[in-house]
Amino acid sequence: AEKFREMSVAEFFAKNRELAGFSNPVRALYQTVRELVENSLDATDTHRILSSIYVRIEEAGSGGDKKIYRVTVEDNGIGIPPDHIANAFGRVLYSSKYVIRQTRGMYGLGVKAAILYGQLSAGKPVRVLTSTRGSDYVYYRALYIDTRRNEPRIVEAGQWRKSGSWHGTRVTIELEGDWSRSRSRILEYIKRTAVIAPYAEIFFETPEGVMYYFPRSTTKMPRPPREAKPHPHGIDLEQLKTMIQASGASTLLELLSREFQSVGGTTALRFLREVGLDPGMNPRLLLRKENQRLLVALADGLRSYKGFRAPRSDYLSPIGEDLIRIGLRSMYSPEWVDAVTRTPRAYQGHPFIVEAGIAYGGGIEPREEPLLLRYANKIPLLYEEREDVIYKVVSSINWKIYNVDFPAPLVVLVHIASTKVPYKGVGKESISEVPEIESEVRNAVQEVGRRLKSYLYRKGRQEEARRK
Amino acid sequence: AEKFREMSVAEFFAKNRELAGFSNPVRALYQTVRELVENSLDATDTHRILSSIYVRIEEAGSGGDKKIYRVTVEDNGIGIPPDHIANAFGRVLYSSKYVIRQTRGMYGLGVKAAILYGQLSAGKPVRVLTSTRGSDYVYYRALYIDTRRNEPRIVEAGQWRKSGSWHGTRVTIELEGDWSRSRSRILEYIKRTAVIAPYAEIFFETPEGVMYYFPRSTTKMPRPPREAKPHPHGIDLEQLKTMIQASGASTLLELLSREFQSVGGTTALRFLREVGLDPGMNPRLLLRKENQRLLVALADGLRSYKGFRAPRSDYLSPIGEDLIRIGLRSMYSPEWVDAVTRTPRAYQGHPFIVEAGIAYGGGIEPREEPLLLRYANKIPLLYEEREDVIYKVVSSINWKIYNVDFPAPLVVLVHIASTKVPYKGVGKESISEVPEIESEVRNAVQEVGRRLKSYLYRKGRQEEARRK
Ligand SMILES: Nc1ncnc2c1ncn2[C@@H]1O[C@H](COP(=O)(O)OP(=O)(O)OP(=O)(O)O)[C@@H](O)[C@H]1O
Ligand SMILES: Nc1ncnc2c1ncn2[C@@H]1O[C@H](COP(=O)(O)OP(=O)(O)OP(=O)(O)O)[C@@H](O)[C@H]1O
Ligand SMILES: [Mg+2]
Ligand SMILES: [Mg+2]
Numbered sequence A, B: 001a002e003k004f005r006e007m008s009v010a011e012f013f014a015k016n017r018e019l020a021g022f023s024n025p026v027r028a029l030y031q032t033v034r035e036l037v038e039n040s041l042d043a044t045d046t047h048r049i050l051s052s053i054y055v056r057i058e059e060a061g062s063g064g065d066k067k068i069y070r071v072t073v074e075d076n077g078i079g080i081p082p083d084h085i086a087n088a089f090g091r092v093l094y095s096s097k098y099v100i101r102q103t104r105g106m107y108g109l110g111v112k113a114a115i116l117y118g119q120l121s122a123g124k125p126v127r128v129l130t131s132t133r134g135s136d137y138v139y140y141r142a143l144y145i146d147t148r149r150n151e152p153r154i155v156e157a158g159q160w161r162k163s164g165s166w167h168g169t170r171v172t173i174e175l176e177g178d179w180s181r182s183r184s185r186i187l188e189y190i191k192r193t194a195v196i197a198p199y200a201e202i203f204f205e206t207p208e209g210v211m212y213y214f215p216r217s218t219t220k221m222p223r224p225p226r227e228a229k230p231h232p233h234g235i236d237l238e239q240l241k242t243m244i245q246a247s248g249a250s251t252l253l254e255l256l257s258r259e260f261q262s263v264g265g266t267t268a269l270r271f272l273r274e275v276g277l278d279p280g281m282n283p284r285l286l287l288r289k290e291n292q293r294l295l296v297a298l299a300d301g302l303r304s305y306k307g308f309r310a311p312r313s314d315y316l317s318p319i320g321e322d323l324i325r326i327g328l329r330s331m332y333s334p335e336w337v338d339a340v341t342r343t344p345r346a347y348q349g350h351p352f353i354v355e356a357g358i359a360y361g362g363g364i365e366p367r368e369e370p371l372l373l374r375y376a377n378k379i380p381l382l383y384e385e386r387e388d389v390i391y392k393v394v395s396s397i398n399w400k401i402y403n404v405d406f407p408a409p410l411v412v413l414v415h416i417a418s419t420k421v422p423y424k425g426v427g428k429e430s431i432s433e434v435p436e437i438e439s440e441v442r443n444a445v446q447e448v449g450r451r452l453k454s455y456l457y458r459k460g461r462q463e464e465a466r467r468k
Helices: A009-015 A025-045 A082-090 A110-121 A179-195 A237-246 A252-259 A265-275 A283-287 A289-304 A321-332 A389-396 A435-467 B009-015 B025-045 B082-090 B110-121 B179-195 B237-246 B252-259 B265-275 B283-287 B289-304 B321-332 B389-396 B435-467
Strands: A052-063 A066-075 A126-131 A137-146 A151-161 A168-177 A201-205 A211-214 A336-341 A345-347 A350-360 A371-376 A379-381 A410-418 B052-063 B066-075 B126-131 B137-146 B151-161 B168-177 B201-205 B211-214 B336-341 B345-347 B350-360 B371-376 B379-381 B410-418
Touching (some): A009 B009, A025 A052, A025 A066, A025 A168, A066 B289, A082 A110, A082 A126, A110 A126, A110 B237, A179 A201, A179 A321, A237 A283, A237 B110, A265 A289, A289 B066, A321 A336, A321 A410, A345 A435, A350 A435, A371 A389, A389 A410, A389 A435, B009 B110, B025 B066, B025 B110, B025 B168, B025 B179, B052 B179, B082 B110, B082 B126, B082 B137, B082 B151, B110 B126, B110 B137, B179 B201, B179 B321, B237 B283, B237 B289, B252 B265, B265 B289, B283 B289, B336 B435, B345 B435, B350 B435, B389 B410, B389 B435
Parallel strands (some): A052 A201, A371 A410, B052 B201, B371 B410
Antiparallel strands (some): A052 A066, A336 A350, A345 A350, B052 B066, B066 B168, B137 B151, B201 B211, B336 B350, B350 B410, B371 B379
């Protein structure tokens, strides 16, 4: 007879840790650094704090062929309130980023996946030190994740009165890794992060005691992302039911104009008349079994009605053309560089902005195909390139049209910023082929490609003139 | 201030449904058919039942641009016991396949992801009819998934005395889809499933009323997969703790020889002496905080000790060289075909078998690269080809070595059977680059490639002889 049982989501990601990017010690060390750094950046630049981030990887003993590392990441971010520390690190699917806002984090899983891997490979608890701005205390917790119950199990706790004004978070995880083989990817990740965040200072100390330092080169920060209300095009039946249950709105008209973005009172009225619903109706009536058909009609109408304004894009936080040019120049010393930040679009109710940058010549080594730098919500993506929508677009471009003949010294950077990046997996390494995103990536790369073409044409003419 | 909250795993996969393969109506219709068919095949050929599977897709009304379909899949499988029906379909991460055995299912999510998508796009409950062998009753349930609680919400239930000896399961889900654009992939999926399962009869009725029929062409079934105990090389600290807590073993010696595969009494004794633990020790002492170091030493030792036998492979269920040849012949009418089932290997304590088949010429259209048919645990994989380890190996082969010049009429089939297939995502479309698997795929394809080479060489010589 078949043995039925349930699994907690912590057990699920412990057992299937390769789904989260923890398939082996090499990837696990990389992913642990990533998840911690991305949390630290979210805790700073989402809140107008000039990021100061310290990353340290030290050897922590070894048994047999197994190498254990202690990874510590500290930031000057907003910190975590004491009531939420245990769950933030000890409960899978617990997050402050389940709102509609452009952040690096979105799943409520990242740091927990790293803690689970550390726990099952090295057996040590995660250690957290944190203090929020304005708090008088620093809090300390050492904990394990009880996988069966998906709950934190605190093994040490403390708090001290703060003497200075430090605020931020320090997280220490011990895990099995392979520094010699993760090294180049981890360095690349940190470098590519620093390149598009010149307002951040990043220290990185390696197990060999080498200190890499990426200094802050500007105090000018991009505008932070803001939380948005849902857009009607992105609504589904479950969300609509939850919204009606939670909303204080007493009429359908009030529900639409209050709970959604891009829906004014006039538009709401026109829409409700078109879909055949009474604007004065109490929304809660739609939750009754006998009114199911009306609820479905409302959801369908919201998703397909063309009269709503586009999703707000001023809530998004692009890198910006200046920073992309500065970043590419500092990284490659090219002879030519340019960038474009496209106007916003939307897919399934989620606004997104595509940015592209191209660097050519100078210090760039000629290659058989463009060197592609992919970014999503300011995160550098280093794995799973071939199935990424960005790679598919860039590799499908006939670069001859832009006067580029391979081998050529060409670097292409593409960034997608959105309230929901459609990653292919929870390990956040590649982006799905959403048609609206695909066409916008193509437009962005072609736009900068045409500027490269003019430059190469002029350069070609100048060289001909010189030869005569 | 940041808004912290938790999410249930049902809410998580409803919100992030693209992770499970439900990114849009085209993929959702395909994935729904897949998840149901894979459950039906697991319910039959894992249990020595000659599979009879009926798939029907009908239009179920449309609203605006939205098209709703009713997908029904019925099988003659082992059915589901009444106590487990509601959870099997209404609780995400509930499964009978959380054991160490080669089955298509492994996550406890598949049918629930389809039900969630149907629920949020069409608003109808899933309907299940099921009866186990030997039961006097047929059971009926219509239910929704309560996403907030991750629990079934039953809206209709019934049971009837069975008049005949029918056993099996029928599942009906209504969802938004796009038949015209899913059509070719769904047909391809069913065809490729039938090709390697000639003991199965499959009926497929389309929305246009067309009936595709894949008749049973043999009653000879491959040996069914069997449940195995864990192998020491695959153990981690969490699993070891759970094992000790659940085991009745009163000594370490007993724990090792009873709870693991491939560990006899003599080997266990030798291993424990080598790792410095007392064979007579009560395993539960290792769970104490002060003995943490010993527990870690035991886990490390189990993972790295070379003296254990390889993981048992007779529990695996390959397709078999005969069936691969028959399947390729029936599908392509080639002039030449051959196949190999490799001897088993293991990665991280999980045994796996790689099989490869090649078909050449005859009815095959010449192409610029091999037509690649990927299979994992007898499931055809149709998406995400470029990041799959099988594609990476096959596309890296220099086929000139085997006398193949492109364009060429070449089909390559690769199947990986394992107690744990390392998929990249829960949507089960591509396989991670595990080094042991990668090298075994290469060996398998090269082995059949060498036979193709001989054939093409002889063919070439015969043609030369004829010309003279
Ligand atoms: N360094 C930090 N500073 C402030 N808050 C943090 C920090 N690290 C984690 N947190 C809090 O803990 C929560 C959980 O982090 P976790 O990485 O598990 O999920 P996430 O970042 O929300 O999403 P994702 O799984 O996509 O990373 C975060 O949402 C955040 O509120
Ligand atoms: N047609 C069926 N016949 C018998 N049992 C079934 C059938 N469909 C589902 N089940 C039962 O319901 C359980 C849950 O199915 P579900 O598809 O959600 O998960 P799974 O098949 O175990 O894993 P996966 O998520 O990888 O598909 C199965 O484990 C099986 O016990
Ligand atoms: Mg995170
Ligand atoms: Mg299944």
